Amino acid sequence: MRKLKILIIGSAFGADxxxxxxxxxxxxxxxxGISGRDLDRVRAFAKRHGFTDYTAYDDYSRAIEECDCDLVDICVPNFLHHDVAIKALERGRDIICEKPLTTTVEEAQDMINTAERLGKRIYYAEDWIFAPAFRKAMEIIESGKVGKPLYVRARECxxxxxxxxxxxxxxxxxxxxIHLGVHPVSYLLAMKNNEWSELVAMTSGGLEGNLVHRTMEGEDWAGVFIRFKDGTFATIEANYITTGGMEDVMDIYCEQGVIHIDLSAGPIRAYSIPGLDYTIEKAEITTGWSTPAVDEKHTLGYAGEIEHFVDCALAGVDAEAGLRGIDGLETMKVISLIYKSACEGIAIKNE
Ligand SMILES: NC(=O)c1ccc[n+]([C@@H]2O[C@H](COP(=O)([O-])OP(=O)(O)OC[C@H]3O[C@@H](n4cnc5c(N)ncnc54)[C@H](O)[C@@H]3O)[C@@H](O)[C@H]2O)c1
Structure with a gap:
């Protein structure tokens, strides 16, 4: 069987x-190939994951130019996605791009245009789509046994x-x-074929206007009401004020039932006086009662998402809805309008 040759750009958290x-x-x-700014960190990353037959690069432009690969996997900070993507696409490679697709709608559009012009594919890494519990929720909805969704409440914090x-x-x-809310926004857009009709948002102001993170330029609290074209309402929330570990939660209220999903609440509760080695992402402490994650990277969807991309790239086909470059672009458009709505205090209609 042919194997997909992959060049990973970035060697930190997202790349892990x-x-x-x-x-x-x-x-x-x-x-x-693996590229990062610091070759020692690149080698440590490779060692951590048992990668041996790779070339280490400390410059992504050179990596893209020299590395004989089929696909470039972009795991660097958001502001670099566009430059890395354009270079990789122009070098004739398909790409996987971490969320958000870019930092601006214009750059996202340029990536889509470039991929289309060159006949290359963008696989947009939205892990929520492959979280097994969210997929099960969709299966239940598709079974017709809870009726149509009327209202969805979703958050990552x-x-x-x-x-x-x-x-x-x-x-x-x-x-x-843009950093956390990007997940529920993408997920709900995928669920609704990117067809929304109205939104109104509010955010903390950034810097001194923030609730906790007063040196951070972006907001540390954001919420948006969205109405979709089929009439479904949703509220989406994203914040950096949530202690006790990451929350990935969705509640779906339907005509004849309701579904509650909490990706962070696993089946295990443990109590430790000295503290466990690890419980869940972003937990500040591990002492006392906790719910240690069971295969967190599978639960959050990363494992399924990457396998899907590899299968698609080997077969030369697009990813499923929600995971294509155009879905990343639609998400960027909605997020930019969320910021516009919050900044100007206006509701925005999508005619
Ligand atoms: N899907 C998810 O849930 C999820 C989770 C974490 C991160 N991410 C995404 O992954 C991406 C990377 O995030 P992270 O948390 O790993 O960031 P990070 O800051 O921890 O690491 C950034 C990596 O990029 C490299 N880098 C930075 N500047 C560079 C440059 N000029 N040239 C080459 N390499 C450079 C660094 O060396 C490092 O390896 C982001 O877009 C982030 O949004 C997604």
Missing amino acids: LHADAYNRIREKIDIV HSGSHSPFAQTIEYCGGGSM
């Missing part, structure tokens, strides 16, 4: 998530990004909405 997923499908892939690049709007594109 993807590397874990590649390791589950080693029979389908070869990691042939935690206590703040570990990445220094999340502190400035130039590098990140905004605050908690």
Whole structure:
């Protein structure tokens, strides 16, 4: 069987998530190149994941130029997505791009145009689409046994990004909405074929206007009401004021039933006086009662998402709805309108 040759750009947190997923499908892939700013960190990353037959690069332009690969996996901070993507597409590679697609709608559109012009594919890494519990919820809805969704409430929240690049709007594109809210926004757009009709949003102001993170330029609290073209209402929330570990939660109220999903609430409760080694992402402490995650990277969807992309790239086809470049673009458009709505205090209609 042909294996997909992959060049990973980035060797930190986001790259770790993807590397874990590649390791589950080693029979389908070869990691042939890894690029980061610091070669020691690149080598440590490769060692952590058991990658051996790869070339290490400390410059992504050179990596893209020199590395003989089929696909470039972009796991660098948001402001670099566009430049890396354009270089990779122009070099004739398909790409996987981490969320958000870019920091601006214009850059996202340019990526889509470039991929279309060159006949290359963008796989947009929205892990929520492959979270098994969310997929089960969709299966229940499709069975018709709860009726049509009337109202969805969804959120991703935690206590703040570990990445220094999340502190400035130039590098990140905004605050908690673009960094965390991007997941529920993409998910709901995928559920509704990108067809929404109206939104109204509110955010904390950034810097001194924030609730907790007063040196961060972007907002640390954001909420939006959205109405979709089929009449479904939704509220989406994203914040950096949530202590106690990451929350990925969705409640779906339907005509004849309701579905509650909490990706962070696993089946195990543990109590530890000295503290466990790890419980869940972004948990500040691990002592006392906790709900240690069971295979977190699978639960959050990274494993399924990456396998789907690899299968699609090997077959030369697009990813499923919600995971294509155009879905990343639609998400960017909605997020930019969420910021416009919050900034100007207006409701926005999508005629
Ligand atoms: N889907 C998810 O839930 C999820 C989770 C975490 C991160 N992400 C995304 O992954 C991407 C990376 O985030 P992260 O948390 O790993 O960030 P990070 O700040 O922890 O790491 C950034 C990586 O990019 C490299 N880098 C930075 N500047 C560079 C440059 N000029 N040239 C080459 N490499 C450079 C760094 O060396 C490092 O390896 C972001 O777009 C983020 O939104 C997604």
